[in-house]
Amino acid sequence: MSPASPTYTPEKIQNDLRVLELLSNNFPNVSAASTEIINLEAILNLPKGTEHFIADIHGEHEAFRHILKNASGNIKRKVKEIYGTAMRDDAIRSLCTLIYYPERKLELLKADETDLDNFYNITLHHLVRVLQSVSSKYTRSKVRKALPKEFAYIIEELLHESPSDDDKQAYFNRIIETIISTGQADAFIVAMCNTIQRLSIDQLHILGDVFDRGPGAHIIMDTLCEYGRFDMQWGNHDALWMGAAAGNNACIANVLRLSLRYGNMATLEDGYGINLVPLATFAMETYADDPCANFTPKLNNDDILYDDKTRRLLAQMHKAIAIIQFKLEGQLADKRPEWGMQNRKLLDKIDMQRGVLTLDGKEYELKDNRFPTVDPTNPFRLTDEELELVNKLHHSFIISERLKKHIQCILLNGCMYTVCNSNLLFHASMPLNADGSLKEVAIGGKRYKGRDLFNHIGMTMRAAFNAETDSDEKDFAIDYYWYLWCGPDSPLFDKSKMATFERYFLSDKETHREEKGNYYELRNKEEVCDMILDSFDVEGEHRHIINGHVPVRISKGETPIRANGKLMVIDGGFAKAYHDTTGIAGYTLVYHSRGFQLVQHEPFSSTEEAIKNGTDIVSTTQIVELTNHRMRVRDTDKGHELSAQIDELMELLYAYRTGILKERTNGKPIS
Incomplete structure (x- = not known):
């Protein structure tokens, strides 16, 4: 397009004059603007980056x-x-x-x-x-x-x-x-x-889930924070750690339980300086006579770091924090009844004397009936010792400087989804109705679906770390991290339940089933993927969802x-x-x-x-x-941005050449 193109008129220049005046600060004359156009055109013709x-x-x-x-x-x-x-x-x-x-x-x-x-x-x-x-x-x-x-x-x-x-x-x-x-x-x-x-x-x-299971999430985060050229779509395990860092005690308990389940002490202790001595002391005293057989850590065959005594201690700590987790989750389900999570309150459904649990009207024999800290009359109340332990663990997570740094890096470079070069990236699921339409999900009394849902969840997650957030809003945001981890309509989970309790305590595998949301089946249909891509305004001949x-x-x-x-x-x-x-x-x-x-x-x-x-x-x-x-670069999102910049520079050239804007050299107008 030539500078004299009829696309540019004096009226258009006047409408865009403020933008052009700002642009002229960097490109004060025809020579500077022309040089930049040549440079950008050259970049547009380079091969697309990998x-x-x-x-x-x-x-x-x-x-x-x-x-x-x-x-x-x-x-x-x-x-x-x-x-x-x-x-x-x-x-x-x-x-x-x-x-x-x-x-x-x-x-x-x-x-x-x-x-x-x-x-x-x-x-x-x-x-x-x-x-x-x-x-x-x-x-x-x-x-x-x-x-x-x-x-x-x-x-x-x-x-x-x-x-x-x-x-x-x-x-x-x-x-x-x-x-x-x-x-x-x-x-x-x-x-x-x-x-x-x-x-x-x-x-x-x-695309999510840096954390849990393996021993070096903190090392990965160090690498990413130094790497720079990355974006991140938050996963359910990332949200769990973000919730723990924000001070959600149910998330803290889940983080600890998962780490103990896989014998992953390195991330907690070496990576983030989490003091596990109080938990170890409490577990050894409280579960001294308990074999904790269902809580033996899942270690790799080549893992020689743990002898039998250490594995026994890990199992005790594992059970101790699991029971605390179930109590904390029960309290949170009562605090936020609108989430519909009361069905995850199972400690109150145990008959301690008979060793059975009643679930959906059916009795199941417990594999483990040792609950020394559970009061049958108030099963979700923490004992004084458990409360003291939770407070210590909470403090340990909150003061971890390395964890703070990594969460800030996640917030800076991450979000619930990204659209890049005709690709829609998100970690897990898009809540859908059975007919394949976008499902409305309630958050804080309002309902959202599709892109609006993802955007609102992202803002809620950030609100937990924003010092200027209203106290009630911040309290909700911190609590919401637990729902993101295991709530049925959470895009990071999208299952009927998280059957953690059942897997530990019930032998009947039917109780372990976690029914997946509609997305996991419907996403195999091309028309459903197209509908989702359309709803996020993803364009292009070759467009994709990446999960x-x-x-x-x-x-x-x-x-x-x-x-x-x-x-x-x-x-x-x-x-x-x-x-x-x-x-x-x-x-x-x-x-x-x-x-x-x-x-x-x-x-x-x-x-x-x-x-x-x-x-x-x-x-x-x-x-x-x-x-x-x-x-080429011109075929990418970056290329579209550069093309728009070229259009603005061409308009600036027109303004210079028609005298609407005066050229400058060394800060002085060219006469």
């Missing part, structure tokens, strides 16, 4: 960090494309491991080298070629921002000069030789490797691609506890300029094994959807 979608990490920090470092296998694919015919497989593995773990792998490689200068020379040449490949889809400006400041100029010179060019080969080689001779080779290699990692993933989408939450049981023939390609479910079971169920160890969905690919990961051995022997996560790639043309 997006990675990961769900349900569940504390598996080693596998998660490795996938970030190897870009879901993309770095190895790049290296094989460049050196597949020129390097042996073991050399390729070694180079890739160096890129993933540069400091530690470098020390191992150097120990086996007799000619370090030659090793440095070859390695630096290899890394330059890999970095040239991964940076090719970015502007020089963006690449420059990703470079470490101390080496930015030198790396730029290497990236944009080809050693195969005879006129530049001596210049190129001399730079490499000088890096080595000045003793900067190690630092330079590390800088190059880290830059390759950073540029291999343009945007990271976390996590429910593990895809590959071993049972389930597929992550559903509804004729409109829905992708990418919870492949990162947590070791799910590996036997799913048959794999997680997915990464990769969206690059050619389309979608689903990377299916096998279990990760360990970081130590990867560094020492060059082992990688074994991954298989499934092509989900490829486009018939390479997507």
